[in-house]
Amino acid sequence: MGKNILLHVTGSISCYKACALTSLLTKNGYNVRVIASEDALKFVGAASFEGLSHNKLETSMFGNDDPIPHIHLAQNWADLIISYPCSANTINRLAAGLADDLFGAVCLANNFQKPLLIAPAMNTNMFRHPSVQEGLKKLEGWGAKILPCGEGELACGTTGVGRLLEPAEALEYIEKAIS
Numbered sequence: 001m002g003k004n005i006l007l008h009v010t011g012s013i014s015c016y017k018a019c020a021l022t023s024l025l026t027k028n029g030y031n032v033r034v035i036a037s038e039d040a041l042k043f044v045g046a047a048s049f050e051g052l053s054h055n056k057l058e059t060s061m062f063g064n065d066d067p068i069p070h071i072h073l074a075q076n077w078a079d080l081i082i083s084y085p086c087s088a089n090t091i092n093r094l095a096a097g098l099a100d101d102l103f104g105a106v107c108l109a110n111n112f113q114k115p116l117l118i119a120p121a122m123n124t125n126m127f128r129h130p131s132v133q134e135g136l137k138k139l140e141g142w143g144a145k146i147l148p149c150g151e152g153e154l155a156c157g158t159t160g161v162g163r164l165l166e167p168a169e170a171l172e173y174i175e176k177a178i179s
């Protein structure tokens with residue numbers, strides 16, 4: 001039986017890479033369920049994640065077939081949780097311990113029992129902002145694994161740190177963390 005990967009996707013221009021990671025994971029025998037933030041769905045549609053994961057997309061804590069999705073996903077289903085791409089907004093929200101959306105509640109309910117990987121992706125200034133750097137340090141101190149960002153040309157036209165890790169590299173980190 002393949003292991004269960006809970007993939008969280010946020011509103012980043014690099015969201016399309018989450019489709020590639022979903023595809024890679026399923027091809028490598030993992031079961032994948034995707035949680036998308038409201039803004040992630042402005043970049044990539046639900047049909048892509050559902051078609052590639054073969055599972056219904058999760059977007060909300062309410063109105064699901066499962067009446068307590070955050071607890072069941074975090075404590076019963078997931079073997080590993082990854083936020084890829086993880087926006088500046090979500091890093092700050094997670095570092096504040098907010099649980100007013102499905103992924104925030106999943107992270108609190110998981111409480112670092114299963115590996116939590118964070119793959120930041122954003123403009124260089126956003127990445128270097130003290131709130132993001134302190135948020136990442138805080139999450140790491142609590143038990144999250146912060147994946148490195150690539151450096152190079154960014155979608156916004158600038159060059160620097162903040163590129164999302166490539167899907168194949170993310171897969172390597174997942175395999176290492178889950179083994």
Ligand SMILES: Cc1cc2nc3c(=O)[nH]c(=O)nc-3n(C[C@H](O)[C@H](O)[C@H](O)COP(=O)(O)O)c2cc1C
Pocket residue numbers: 009010011012013014037038039040086087088089090121122123126
């Ligand atoms: C075209 C475009 C690209 C964006 N790319 C990023 C990004 O790569 N990283 C990021 O942190 N925010 C990015 N943003 C801003 C986020 O979408 C915004 O902060 C949003 O509220 C994030 O919400 P979420 O974390 O709930 O998904 C982008 C916005 C736009 C309009």
